[in-house]
Amino acid sequence: MNVVVSDAPAIEVTNLRKVYGQGHTEVVAIRAATLRIGRGEIVGLFGPSGSGKSTLLTAMALINPPTAGRIAIGGQPVMDGPRALVDARAFRRQHIGFVFQKPNLIPFLTALENVQVALEINDTPARQARQRALDLLGYLGVGPRATNLPDALSGGEQQRVAIARALANDPSLILADEPTASLDGALGRQVMELFAKVAHERRAGVLVVTHDHRTLDVFDRILDVEDGAIRERANPESDVQQ
Amino acid sequence: MNLAIRDIRHHVGRFVFTTLGVGLLLMIVMGMGGIYRGLIHEATLLVDRVGADLWVVQGTTRGPFAEISRVAANLEDRVRVVPGVARARRFVSHTLQREQGGKPLRMVVQGLAWPDDQGDWVPLVAGRGLRQAHFELIADQSLGLPLGEKIKLGKDLYEVVGQTRGLVGTGGDGLTFFTVSDALAIQFDVPGEAVRLERAARRARVADSDLGRLQPLLLDRAAGLSSGIPAFATPQVSAILVTLKPGADAAAVRRILGTWPDITVYSIQEQKDLLLAGMVDKARRQLGLFRVLLIIISTIIIALIIYTLTLDKLRDIALLKLIGARNRVIGGLILQQALLMGACGFGIAWCLGFYLFPYFPRRVLIEPPDLVSLGIIVILCSTLASLLGIWKALRVEPNTVLAG
Structure with missing residues (x-):
């Protein structure tokens, strides 16, 4: 049974290390990454391509086991090195x-x-489930499009539905991988503001991997990833170092 | 929420056409089984309907349906006096082919021991039984001979006085019923020139013998009708049909008849077994092999279709895994589609067969137990076919969704 403590951080990553390959083909994707995202907090994760953002995200999503380090979600230890301490799929679901x-x-x-x-x-x-889904779609402003197939929705509407799906089971952690990359500026900002609203109103920890510097003000904190290392930016309003 | 149904709803055209193809394939599988059942039905129809308890045939032979059987017509008198026998009838059976309206007309000729047997047991759909000793026949509708039609067989004209429906022989040719004497006349009809030559040869043989030289009047006899020569054998028939008295001991009657070295006796079941083992067995095995092949082909086709459908939604499956769907949800999606395809295909096969099979030249008999067993086979094959797709789906990594 998965027990998540409500006042514990949404996620806590300690000394996470991920290495691909062995010997002379070895590539260190993440070196000793440590981070903590509290409940109700929205954190931006910036970094150039190949810096290890996606590896970190998939490790935190329990779909790519780290080589070393620990992950706790909602206060519950879930990974100890490459060893899963919970049923990963069931944990993701909940x-x-x-x-x-x-x-x-x-x-x-x-x-x-x-x-x-x-x-x-x-x-x-x-x-x-149907009622909750309707409520969520309404909350995100796409209630009137509930019976439409994705093909009939605009990009922004589709992304809102995807956010509604992510919120469906009231998760303690939301992981977003460049959610505004395929949206125009105004729509991208709307979506980011939506994430901030979700984080603050629903007390979820939200980690957003993004390249979009126009929405820096939305984040409570910003983390930079470079060569597999995480560094917290002192001034969230400042531009990315890279 | 049923994901399988929703996926099908989204790709309804593809599903309908694919299922139609599977249905046509299953219809052929169903038809093969039906043809086999039809063969058995047609082969045993006459033996079942003629109402004889025992068949007396030529010694060491397997009866008129398996090979040529010849017994003297007066054997019926010998059989009739055996204790326990209520009735003995002569029976003639042979196949002939003539032309009617420029088309080949094949029929199985059955001789009935008129007047004892006027064909009242024959299930008529129109007309009546045989009411006179000559020149009447009962014909199956499959022969296309309407009531009142007159056909020339041998040297005589025969009128159709009754009609049956679905009474055919083992080869699928319609049955016709004549009196025994007409059936024999048709069977042994020879051209006039052949008769004249035979009479001349007979006269010459008698003239060359001492008897012919001593009795010149015999020469005229020898050159006359065969039936007018007492020394010639009585007519030969195919079999004698025996009906036992109520409560008679069939085994006892068989024991008595079994001591006669010139004949062999079969019960109805033995006669049917001989028919099926001899005439239908190879067809059964042939059709059986085709059925197995078609079932294997159907399974492979369903498997490939399901596999292709699964490949089309690998990304969706990866997403379902990422958001935590259990393997049974994903397996169920694929299995349900395979089962639905099999079930719909089976339904289409049944509907098409129901309307098409009656137009086939041979009877296609679909019996409930065969339908049930085919239904079970379809379920098993669909389940088997889904395994490939399920295997593929379960190997998909959830992070596939994150790639591009």
Whole structure:
């Protein structure tokens, strides 16, 4: 059984290290990364391509085991080195929400069903799942498009549905991988503000990997990743070092 | 939420056409089984309907349906006096082919021991049984001979007085019923010139013998009708059909008849077994092999279709895994689609067969147990077919979603 302590940090990563390959082909993707994201906090993760952002994200999402280090989510230790301390898939289902660069909605499900499916695979009864999905879509401003298939939605609407899906099971941690990359500036900002709203109103820890410097003011803290190392930026309003 | 149904709803055209293809394939599988059942039904139809308890045939032979059987017509008198026998009838069976309206007309000729047997047991759909000793016949509708039609067989014209439906022989040719004497006349009809030559040869043989020289009047006899020569054998028939008295001991009757070295006796079941083992067995095995091959092909096709459908949604499956879907949700999606495809294909096969099979030249008999067993096979094959797709789906890494 997964026990997440409500006042514990959304995620705590300690001395995380990820190495690909062996011997002369060895590549260190992350070196001794340590970070902490509290509940209700939105954190931006910046860094150039190949700096290890995606590796860090997938390790935190429990889909890419680290070589060393520890991860605790909601106060519960979940990874100790490459060893999973919980059923990773069940834990993701219950405690982690994902938003991607592309919305990645399931094309044969309507907006409502895309949210509903996340609830139903977490054993929420169909009727309750439907109502909660409708509520979330309404909260994110796409309620009127609930019965539309993804093809019929604009990019911004699709991303809102994806956020609704990420919020469906009321996760303690939301991981977003460049969620505004395919959106125009205004829409991108709207989505970022939505993440901030979710973090603050729903007390979720939100980590956003992004290159979009126009939305720096949205984040409570900014982390820079470079050559596999994480450094917290002193002044969140300042530009990226790279 | 049923993901399988929603995916199908999204790709309904592809699913419908694919399922239609599977259905056509299954219809052929179903038809193969039906043809086999039809063969058995047609092969045993006459033996079942003729109402004989025992078949007396030529010694050491397997009866008129397996090979040529010849017994003297007066054997029926010998059989009739055996204790326990209620009725003995002559039976003639042979196949002939003539031309009717420029088309080949193949029929199985059955001789009935008129007047004892007027064909009242024959299930008529129109007309009546045989009511006179000659020149009438009952014909199956498959022969295309309407009531009142007159056909020339041998030297005589025969009128169709009754019609049956679906009464055919083992080769699928329609049955016709004549009196035994007409059936024999048709079977042994020879051209006039052949008769004249035979009579001349007979006269010459008698003239060369001492008897012919001593009795010149015999020469005229020898050159006359065969039936007018007492020394010639009585007509030969195919078999004698025996009906036992109520409560008679069939084994006892068989024991008595079994002591006669010139005949062999078969029960109805033995006669049917001989028919099936001799005439239908190879067809059964052939059709059986085709069925197995088609089932394997259907399974492979369903497997490939399901595999392709799975490949199309690998990214969606990876996403489902990423957001925590259990393997059974993903496996269920694929398995349900395979089962639905199999079930719909089976339904299409049944519907198409229901309307198409009656137009086939041979009877295609679909029986409920065959439908049930094919349904079970389809379920098993669909399950098997889904394994490839499930295997592929379960190997997908959730982080596939994050790549591009």
